[in-house]
Amino acid sequence: MASVTSINPYSGKKIKSYTTHTQKEISQILNKADAEFLSWKSVSFTEKAALMKAAASELKKNKKQYATVITAEMGKPITQAIAEVEKCAWVCEYYAKNARKQIADEVVATDATKSYVRYEPMGVIFAVMPWNYPFWQVFRFAAPALMAGNVGVLKHASNVFGSALNIEKVFIRAGFPKHCFTTLLVESKAVEKIIENPIVKAVTLTGSGPAGSAVAATAGKSIKKTVLELGGSNALIVLRDCDMEATLEICVQARFQNTGQSCIAGKRLLIDEKIADTFVKKLTAKVRELKSGDPMKKATYVGTLAREDLAKDLEKQVKSSLSAGAKLETGGKRQGAYFEPTILSNVTTKMSVFNEETFGPALSVTTFKTIDEAIALSNASRFGLGVSIFTKDVKNAERMVHMFDEGAVFINSLVKSDPRLPFGGIKASGYGRELSEHGIREFMNRKTVYIQ
Missing domain, CATH: 3.40.309.10 (Aldehyde Dehydrogenase; Chain A, domain 2)
Incomplete structure (x- = not known):
């Protein structure tokens, strides 16, 4: 079994070593997430919103605890780490309040007796996330994805595995079903096979240009949707x-x-x-x-x-x-x-x-x-x-x-x-949008319904 050691960049001292998941364990986690999706997608907006509000409360209640891990792992000043956790609570509250209307059926006037666009979740969404905002980058994906009825599987940067596990803990403590959001402890070399797994329906990545290019190429071979938020200058x-x-x-x-x-x-x-x-x-x-x-x-x-x-x-x-x-x-x-x-x-x-x-x-x-x-x-x-x-x-x-x-x-x-606003770039900064109604719709099937 491989292991990854987290090092405090300020002190240079070891924080903790993590055993990475084996291929067998990865398959088991993906299978459980897929099974969870079958029930989660039918959970009412009222119940989803209550759970998301509970996640926001958990973040605010234990913000210093979560922020301390962020700071230890990647060196962010503690006051900024606390602000990051608070912002994650905000995005949870935002989607708890707004998701229902953002993905409600859209009636379209045609020559039909009735026609409309219906938004439906896709399934297991795989997130590949960076270390620089180890909580925020994840929650701005997870909050809309889960409220839309999808389930999330996270591959976080290997130097912030502690933060990754804490994010999973937030959802568990809030009362979400165990496999609604799952963290995979894997290194970058494992990403390609995970994307190729038919259980994974779409991929979102925040990171470097080379990483985005590699993920998009792999997903493209399987005709899978991607959202890429890459570098900027x-x-x-x-x-x-x-x-x-x-x-x-x-x-x-x-x-x-x-x-x-x-x-x-x-x-x-x-x-x-x-x-x-x-x-x-x-x-x-x-x-x-x-x-x-x-x-x-x-x-x-x-x-x-x-x-x-x-x-x-x-x-x-x-x-x-x-x-x-x-x-x-x-x-x-x-x-x-x-x-x-x-x-x-x-x-x-x-x-x-x-x-x-x-x-x-x-x-x-x-x-x-x-x-x-x-x-x-x-x-x-x-x-x-x-x-x-x-x-x-x-x-x-x-x-x-x-x-x-x-x-x-x-x-x-x-x-x-x-x-409240769409976030994302063009050119080498990527494509697709996160946040607002644009973000929650990225990983949904826009189904046309036409009734004569």
Whole structure:
């Protein structure tokens, strides 16, 4: 039997070793999930909603307990980990309240006596999830999927197996049937066979581009639906008429929360050259004030990266860009899995911190002369998850929305996920949508009913 050891990225100490599931155990878990689906799909919305509300209560009641495991496993500052668990409770409450109307039959006027679209669950949905938001990424899939009548099987990142088991525990404690949501303790090499299993009806993945490509290819061979939420390199476009102080605060949060380990982080600061010197000077001062250290302490804002190899990858990107002519405003140093909050100015489109996804606390700064140039720079990315625009002229910014090749445009705000709004990207950032009514319908059969 294979085993996986979880390591605390801050202390470097072993947390726990987990024995991975064998092929036989995987088959048994999938079979039990499939059997559960046959009864779960017929459970009333009232009962499903009550269970989902109970899951929200469980999350809020034991948020510190769950957050502590998150922080230990991947280094997220504890206050941010608690906020993540609270957000999971929100998505559970949202779908408990709204799922019934979101997937109600839709009457369509035709020449028939009666015609409508009926939404029906698909069955076992397989989720392949990452470590950076180990609870939120899972719950934003699980809450709508379960409320729709599907059942979920999770393959989580191997460095957050403790969080994965805790998520399963949340649903069990809330009273869900045992096999409504199940965690598989498996490594990435097991994913292909799981997708190929006929019990699995669809796959959702949040992760890297290569992982998304591999999952989509495997699912495609079996003609199975996929939703992919992949990487991002969001631009923060700062126009000269912005509210500078408010914009500074948002830009710091957009880049450095979760230690910069977010697909929707603002990674490329594009700023009007007329205000660039003043803005970057003030931004650098604010970033230098960010508290780094033990992620278990409330005062810590920037923790370690989840693994040392990830910090090394970021270090290579920063050094490469400095060698190509970028200027180091602050930071740039690595110690183990910790990487200093970093700002690089004079960044061009040919530098790695601009044209690659930087998954950690490093912000690139590029100036522009005109709005058209800013839009071109924003779109000069293979990713298309989201963009933020900062200006006092909101109407003008809204007129520009259609010019961005993105899944989302946020004006005077950082890009964020919200249960009430669809979430997802285009281009190399993936396809499909999570959250809102769009998300709950992704893994449902839209059945046309026509009665003459």
